[in-house]
Amino acid sequence: MSYSDTTSEPRWRRRPEERPRQLIEAALEVFGEHGLAGARLEDIAKRAGVSKGTIYLYFPNKEALFREMVRQKVIEEIEAAEQRLATGTPTEQLQRFMHGYWTFLRSPAFGTIYRLVHGELHHFPDLAQFYSREVIQRGIKLVAEIVRRGAATGEFRTVDPTVAARMLGSIMVSHAVWCSRRTFFTHVADETDEQCIDAIIDFYLHALRADPSVFDAGTSRT
Amino acid sequence: MSYSDTTSEPRWRRRPEERPRQLIEAALEVFGEHGLAGARLEDIAKRAGVSKGTIYLYFPNKEALFREMVRQKVIEEIEAAEQRLATGTPTEQLQRFMHGYWTFLRSPAFGTIYRLVHGELHHFPDLAQFYSREVIQRGIKLVAEIVRRGAATGEFRTVDPTVAARMLGSIMVSHAVWCSRRTFFTHVADETDEQCIDAIIDFYLHALRADPSVFDAGTSRT
DNA sequence: TAGATTACTGACCTGCGGGTCATTAACGCG
DNA sequence: CGCGTTAATGACCCGCAGGTCAGTAATCTA
Numbered sequence: 001m002s003y004s005d006t007t008s009e010p011r012w013r014r015r016p017e018e019r020p021r022q023l024i025e026a027a028l029e030v031f032g033e034h035g036l037a038g039a040r041l042e043d044i045a046k047r048a049g050v051s052k053g054t055i056y057l058y059f060p061n062k063e064a065l066f067r068e069m070v071r072q073k074v075i076e077e078i079e080a081a082e083q084r085l086a087t088g089t090p091t092e093q094l095q096r097f098m099h100g101y102w103t104f105l106r107s108p109a110f111g112t113i114y115r116l117v118h119g120e121l122h123h124f125p126d127l128a129q130f131y132s133r134e135v136i137q138r139g140i141k142l143v144a145e146i147v148r149r150g151a152a153t154g155e156f157r158t159v160d161p162t163v164a165a166r167m168l169g170s171i172m173v174s175h176a177v178w179c180s181r182r183t184f185f186t187h188v189a190d191e192t193d194e195q196c197i198d199a200i201i202d203f204y205l206h207a208l209r210a211d212p213s214v215f216d217a218g219t220s221r222t
Numbered sequence: 223m224s225y226s227d228t229t230s231e232p233r234w235r236r237r238p239e240e241r242p243r244q245l246i247e248a249a250l251e252v253f254g255e256h257g258l259a260g261a262r263l264e265d266i267a268k269r270a271g272v273s274k275g276t277i278y279l280y281f282p283n284k285e286a287l288f289r290e291m292v293r294q295k296v297i298e299e300i301e302a303a304e305q306r307l308a309t310g311t312p313t314e315q316l317q318r319f320m321h322g323y324w325t326f327l328r329s330p331a332f333g334t335i336y337r338l339v340h341g342e343l344h345h346f347p348d349l350a351q352f353y354s355r356e357v358i359q360r361g362i363k364l365v366a367e368i369v370r371r372g373a374a375t376g377e378f379r380t381v382d383p384t385v386a387a388r389m390l391g392s393i394m395v396s397h398a399v400w401c402s403r404r405t406f407f408t409h410v411a412d413e414t415d416e417q418c419i420d421a422i423i424d425f426y427l428h429a430l431r432a433d434p435s436v437f438d439a440g441t442s443r444t
Numbered sequence: 445t446a447g448a449t450t451a452c453t454g455a456c457c458t459g460c461g462g463g464t465c466a467t468t469a470a471c472g473c474g
Numbered sequence: 475c476g477c478g479t480t481a482a483t484g485a486c487c488c489g490c491a492g493g494t495c496a497g498t499a500a501t502c503t504a
Contacts, residue, residue, distance in 0.1 A: 233500090234499080234500080235500075236500055263492065275494080275495085277493095278492095284493090
């Protein structure tokens with residue numbers, strides 16, 4: 001130990017402000033790979049560049065860390081995505097929304113969150129409700145409103161706006177999940193994200209396009 | 223210990239033929255509730271009516287039991303569902319297929335399998351591929367073929383049949399997942415399975431219906 | 445009914461990982 | 475520079491669950 005130690009880096013640094021975020025970031029990765037039960041706190045700590053004990057300075061236990069991670073990440077991504085809504089005709093609005101939602105769904109965090117939430121639903125009913133409300137309901141409400149307006153202007157055919165919104169959600173979420181794991185879901189392997197969302201938009205607008213039989217009305221009901 | 227024991231039931235019975243199935247059934251439940259890492263073999267054994275040691279007479283370890291359970295269940299349900307395909311016009315075929323696929327997707331096992339497979343994809347690439355091939359690809363191929371024929375007869379508009387099949391798959395899988403957890407996914411809570419699949423079929427057929435602009439091209443607005 | 449076979453049991457072993465805490469070292473301040 | 479504060483460490487504890495195996499009891503055979 002020469003006195004040159006005086007100028008050398010300290011073994012570790014105090015970073016009380018940054019720790020929580022670092023830990024959540026690391027938790028996202030490790031939980032994402034191993035699930036709640038399978039993940040080791042030691043690994044999370046290591047990946048965050050701290051020791052296991054440090055986790056307990058900021059989170060009471062493993063479960064709390066998990067919860068916070070989900071909340072944090074969902075909110076973060078959602079807010080980034082909702083900026084992107086603009087005005088225009090319903091068709092334009094829809095296209096814009098779909099592109100925005102797509103970038104949200106295709107963000108690195110979403111795939112992980114989706115798997116985790118679905119995997120651990122049972123044990124975190126509150127988290128599930130949070131997810132359902134903040135991700136799904138929020139999206140559905142927005143879309144339903146656009147569809148309703150489009151139907152009013154005659155741009156779209158008349159459908160139950162909520163049903164139409166669900167259809168959109170189902171298509172986009174599934175495709176996003178598939179695209180996030182192209183190695184496994186080989187049926188989207190040779191298609192870029194761009195092509196994927198374009199195909200979705202095209203398909204969906206076709207499904208909503210105004211009924212050709214506007215004049216001989218009342219034939220669609222069973 | 224009175225000699226009335228002679229006529230009493232034995233403490234346990236030898237059931238070498240039935241054990242594997244019993245264990246797989248129990249495994250489906252317990253893995254379904256707790257995931258791979260979270261499930262306890264003791265619990266699986268108990269639910270199958272045997273002791274923990276018995277598991278190791280039929281499966282080398284926890285992971286193998288998990289694998290076998292997935293394979294078993296997927297095959298079982300798939301085969302039951304594929305019976306239901308019949309002949310008729312493409313539209314009729316499609317409707318029939320969708321009903322069949324829906325009952326498959328809504329079978330008690332599927333929801334569980336879906337969550338498990340998605341949750342543990344990383345660690346069982348072979349299982350994931352098996353699932354992708356046997357569930358997704360199989361469905362897509364069938365639908366694509368029907369759509370292709372429908373487009374040929376002019377019954378449907380011209381679309382890439384594979385893309386159309388993916389759209390169908392995405393809608394149905396998502397809805398099935400939602401319906402299997404209505405408590406959490408409240409947006410389908412007040413809708414029966416029947417109404418759900420009917421809405422899906424209606425929507426999908428609309429999306430595929432032949433282009434109105436074959437004769438009077440480009441006159442969609444008023 | 446006795447003896448051989450083998451399905452099954454459950455106490456036990458063991459390693460792993462969640463959680464704790466006495467100790468250490470970074471940092472702010474006078 | 476030295477002192478107090480507190481962020482951070484990592485060795486340790488301990489309960490839990492995967493996996494083992496010697497023993498036990500059901501069933502088969504003669």
